[in-house]
Amino acid sequence: MTDTELRPADDSAPAAPGSPAGKPAGKQAVPRRRTFVPDTTKGTVAKIVLLGLVDAVAVYVLMMLFLSQSWGVLAVAAAVVLVINWIYLRKGGLPAKYLAPGVLFLLVFQVFVVFFSGYIAFTNYGDGHNSTKDDAIAAIQLTAQKRVPDSPAYKAAVLSKDESFYLLFTDPDGKISLGSNGKPLEEVSGAGTDSTGKANALDGYRTLNFQEIVANQQRILAITVPVSANPADGTLRTADGSSAYQFKPALKYDAGAGTFTDTDTGAVYRDNGKGAFAKDSGETLSTGWKIDVGMENFARAFTDPSLRGPLLGVILWTFTFAVASVALTFALGLFLAITFNREDLRGKKVYRILMILPYAFPAFLSGLVWSGILNPQFGWLNQTLLGGATIGWLTDPVLAKISVLVVNLWLGFPYMFLVCTGALQSLPTELDEAARMDGASPWRVFRSIKLPLLLVSIAPLLISSFAFNFNNFNVIFMLTGGGPRFADTDRDIGATDILITLVYKVAFGQGTGRDYGLASALAIIIFIIVATVSAISFKQTKALEEVNS
Amino acid sequence: MNGPAQRVVSITDQPLASAAGDNTREKIGADPAPAGELPALRRRKPFGAWFKDKGWRHVVGIVVTIFAIFPLLYVLSAAFNSTGTLVGSNALFSRIDFGNFTELMNNPSRPFAHWFVNTMVVGGVTSAATVFLGAMAAYAFSRMRFTGRRIGLLSLLLLQMFPQLLAVVAIFLLLSGISEVIPALGLGSQLGLIMVYLGGALGVNTYLMYGFFNTVPQSLDEAAKIDGASHAQIFFGIILRLVTPILAVVGLLSFIAISGEFVIASVVLTDPDSQTLAVGLYSFVAQQRSENWGVFAAGAVLSAVPVMALFLYLQRYIVSGLTQGSVKG
Numbered sequence: 001m002t003d004t005e006l007r008p009a010d011d012s013a014p015a016a017p018g019s020p021a022g023k024p025a026g027k028q029a030v031p032r033r034r035t036f037v038p039d040t041t042k043g044t045v046a047k048i049v050l051l052g053l054v055d056a057v058a059v060y061v062l063m064m065l066f067l068s069q070s071w072g073v074l075a076v077a078a079a080v081v082l083v084i085n086w087i088y089l090r091k092g093g094l095p096a097k098y099l100a101p102g103v104l105f106l107l108v109f110q111v112f113v114v115f116f117s118g119y120i121a122f123t124n125y126g127d128g129h130n131s132t133k134d135d136a137i138a139a140i141q142l143t144a145q146k147r148v149p150d151s152p153a154y155k156a157a158v159l160s161k162d163e164s165f166y167l168l169f170t171d172p173d174g175k176i177s178l179g180s181n182g183k184p185l186e187e188v189s190g191a192g193t194d195s196t197g198k199a200n201a202l203d204g205y206r207t208l209n210f211q212e213i214v215a216n217q218q219r220i221l222a223i224t225v226p227v228s229a230n231p232a233d234g235t236l237r238t239a240d241g242s243s244a245y246q247f248k249p250a251l252k253y254d255a256g257a258g259t260f261t262d263t264d265t266g267a268v269y270r271d272n273g274k275g276a277f278a279k280d281s282g283e284t285l286s287t288g289w290k291i292d293v294g295m296e297n298f299a300r301a302f303t304d305p306s307l308r309g310p311l312l313g314v315i316l317w318t319f320t321f322a323v324a325s326v327a328l329t330f331a332l333g334l335f336l337a338i339t340f341n342r343e344d345l346r347g348k349k350v351y352r353i354l355m356i357l358p359y360a361f362p363a364f365l366s367g368l369v370w371s372g373i374l375n376p377q378f379g380w381l382n383q384t385l386l387g388g389a390t391i392g393w394l395t396d397p398v399l400a401k402i403s404v405l406v407v408n409l410w411l412g413f414p415y416m417f418l419v420c421t422g423a424l425q426s427l428p429t430e431l432d433e434a435a436r437m438d439g440a441s442p443w444r445v446f447r448s449i450k451l452p453l454l455l456v457s458i459a460p461l462l463i464s465s466f467a468f469n470f471n472n473f474n475v476i477f478m479l480t481g482g483g484p485r486f487a488d489t490d491r492d493i494g495a496t497d498i499l500i501t502l503v504y505k506v507a508f509g510q511g512t513g514r515d516y517g518l519a520s521a522l523a524i525i526i527f528i529i530v531a532t533v534s535a536i537s538f539k540q541t542k543a544l545e546e547v548n549s
Numbered sequence: 550m551n552g553p554a555q556r557v558v559s560i561t562d563q564p565l566a567s568a569a570g571d572n573t574r575e576k577i578g579a580d581p582a583p584a585g586e587l588p589a590l591r592r593r594k595p596f597g598a599w600f601k602d603k604g605w606r607h608v609v610g611i612v613v614t615i616f617a618i619f620p621l622l623y624v625l626s627a628a629f630n631s632t633g634t635l636v637g638s639n640a641l642f643s644r645i646d647f648g649n650f651t652e653l654m655n656n657p658s659r660p661f662a663h664w665f666v667n668t669m670v671v672g673g674v675t676s677a678a679t680v681f682l683g684a685m686a687a688y689a690f691s692r693m694r695f696t697g698r699r700i701g702l703l704s705l706l707l708l709q710m711f712p713q714l715l716a717v718v719a720i721f722l723l724l725s726g727i728s729e730v731i732p733a734l735g736l737g738s739q740l741g742l743i744m745v746y747l748g749g750a751l752g753v754n755t756y757l758m759y760g761f762f763n764t765v766p767q768s769l770d771e772a773a774k775i776d777g778a779s780h781a782q783i784f785f786g787i788i789l790r791l792v793t794p795i796l797a798v799v800g801l802l803s804f805i806a807i808s809g810e811f812v813i814a815s816v817v818l819t820d821p822d823s824q825t826l827a828v829g830l831y832s833f834v835a836q837q838r839s840e841n842w843g844v845f846a847a848g849a850v851l852s853a854v855p856v857m858a859l860f861l862y863l864q865r866y867i868v869s870g871l872t873q874g875s876v877k878g
Contacts, residue, residue, distance in 0.1 A: 043781050061731060068730045094780060095698070098689035102682035102751040109720065109748020110708060116719035125722070336613060339606045351610040353861070355617045360860035362809040364827045365849045368834055369624045372842055378635035380623060410616065418867075467710045473812050478831065500714065500812075507718045508816060516718045523715050534710045 179225030333416025367478025
């Protein structure tokens with residue numbers, strides 16, 4: 001590749017004498033050869049239209065951010081919009097024009113999220129800790145409610161509009177008001193009333209009849225209408241869809257002391273410094289808030305008895321799985337590439353097409369399909385091939401690991417086959433001939449000449465393959481779901497879990513609550529491992545050389 | 550086209566010299582038999598010689614082919630066997646009917662048609678945009694010299710190592726933050742999911758495309774420039790046309806990757822109607838694997854057919870793209 005410097009037309013001073021030094025071409029030709037011509041009219045129009053569309057969307061986004069009063073994000077977004085416009089409206093800076101769109105997405109959804117993960121890893125973010133302390137206080141007041149003793153009964157009717165339910169209340173004085181989940185009472189006029197003075201209809205809303213109320217009992221029971229915007233004022237609820245009572249928080253918040261007091265028992269809940277309110281006995285309220293916990297997530301991963309043992313097992317297995325997968329697929333792929341690297345082999349094309357089919361089959365389906373074949377009770381392997389055996393291909397810890405490796409071999413060998421074939425064919429044939437002339441055996445030729453040469457070009461792919469398999473979520477999750485589960489922990493961690501499936505289960509798993517903090521901490525551990533491994537191995541290959549060219 | 554080839558040749562020099570040197574000292578006649586050969590067959594000359602030369606290759610080919618295609622035949626057989634359960638699917642091709650397919654399509658709680666369309670839309674839009682963004686970046690890296698170019702290429706190479714799914718928690722929380730401001734781009738929205746996927750567009754593909762762009766001779770650009778072409782005309786009119794194979798490869802590979810992506814899609818798309826095939830089929834089969842097997846197999850066949858058809862149709866390009874990429878190293 002030549003090192004010619006290309007510059008946009010507007011960038012290099014036109015015909016600046018001598019600036020493209022050492023050009024053999026004639027004086028007239030010099031500036032033309034080195035420069036791009038300005039955009040055509042069509043190009044300019046396209047640019048303006050596209051930029052206009054982007055700006056229109058950007059303005060909408062900025063407005064929404066303004067309305068939601070997220071000032072920090074608004075400032076960043078506004079700066080980004082300005083930068084984009086600057087890049088495309090200024091003269092010159094051509095590389096930026098080509099790089100900006102991709103880089104923008106890259107920065108937000110690949111780079112930023114990594115740092116965001118890093119931040120989350122140092123918090124207790126998760127179920128019960130997903131908001132600010134103020135939000136938590138409001139939520140506690142809303143959820144811990146009991147009926148205000150001797151409070152008057154409101155008459156109520158259930159209305160619906162757009163698939164959501166509303167309650168229409170008539171208070172003892174005859175005042176009519178409307179409210180819904182999270183929407184405080186609002187006085188309305190023009191409601192229709194029945195003979196008892198109970199409001200039962202409102203324009204724009206449909207009144208539910210008795211059957212509908214019975215059918216939707218659960219949802220109607222769940223409606224809690226705040227009396228006012230202040231949560232301490234309590235809420236209105238109905239048990240039967242026809243009368244409603246006022247409820248007040250069973251926990252009273254003392255804003256001065258920052259404590260909740262149980263109105264029955266007098267027990268006091270204090271901020272325990274861990275993002276929750278706790279009694280002196282240690283019992284906490286289920287709703288807490290997000291705080292920074294420092295290294296606690298990392299410490300927990302390696303000290304919590306229900307996590308430490310399984311986690312070490314998982315890390316070990318992740319390495320084993322990744323290394324073994326690369327080794328097996330490469331070995332089979334290379335063997336096949338050598339086997340079929342013969343021009344005159346009949347049926348070569350047919351073999352090749354059939355053999356790369358697994359590569360074309362969607363990976364997530366492969367795991368599921370194999371899970372059917374290997375199913376211990378009903379699977380084809382046990383039932384048909386082995387005549388009703390009950391071998392636990394997916395339920396025995398060791399066999400499950402082997403099964404996972406076999407399935408991953410099935411998925412991965414076609415890629416290695418293709419890649420090795422390509423690399424083999426790019427080796428000059430003279431080498432082979434020369435070595436044979438010197439009397440080398442085929443094995444010797446392969447081991448001493450072809451393999452080292454192959455490794456030079458394929459090593460970077462093996463490293464990428466390692467990195468890919470290190471996080472090969474689909475095979476594990478679809479085939480075994482990480483199972484069989486470890487016996488020594490109550491968490492959902494199993495013998496074939498790799499780190500990334502563990503992250504997913506901790507963050508989004510069923511059963512145990514979501515723990516984003518711990519999951520992110522585990523993800524950061526993966527980052528560090530992958531970064532270390534690839535840094536070391538890339539140093540030893542010459543993959544980076546080309547960048548310097 | 551010279552760049553990569555020359556590179557390989559230049560690398561060969563040293564090992565060749567040393568290997569050849571070794572060989573002269575080495576005794577000839579070490580057993581050349583490749584793995585898999587049966588010694589017994591060597592004595593029967595004509596067949597033995599054929600077997601030693603080619604026959605064993607066919608044995609290997611047949612064994613590996615069976616390994617490769619058996620699961621595909623199995624799922625195909627299960628799809629056309631309306632017995633429906635896992636046990637019933639064990640007798641391969643014992644009956645053939647379309648019961649599973651009709652059942653698959655007629656269950657509103659399992660909107661397979663939606664999943665299919667969603668996957669095509671998300672995968673199609675994402676891979677088209679990926680190709681475009683990647684090609685623009687590769688053009689800049691390949692044809693222009695600017696500050697930060699080397700660092701940029703290096704960072705892209707390193708970013709490949711860190712797939713987006715590692716940050717799935719952060720992506721989820723970021724999108725749930727976005728949905729409070731702009732619901733159309735937040736959790737549950739396919740547009741949001743596409744945006745997330747585009748974050749990975751540069752990392753994975755630019756480097757591959759960059760190597761390919763470098764093989765297009767610069768003299769072409771120069772000539773076009775002399776004829777008065779703008780940078781955009783060179784990009785769209787010349788370069789993109791010459792690198793069509795790699796565009797097809799990158800587009801197809803990213804379509805395959807996106808249509809099979811489970812982790813992020815399962816977290817972002819919560820409503821069954823908006824889910825992709827990976828999320829939908831998994832949630833459908835995960836609970837009652839053995840009961841729903843036949844219908845799942847039918848769904849699997851339908852979901853795999855377009856991807857596999859595309860793959861085989863573009864097979865030539867993919868193979869050349871992969872091997873070109875590999876030789877670049």
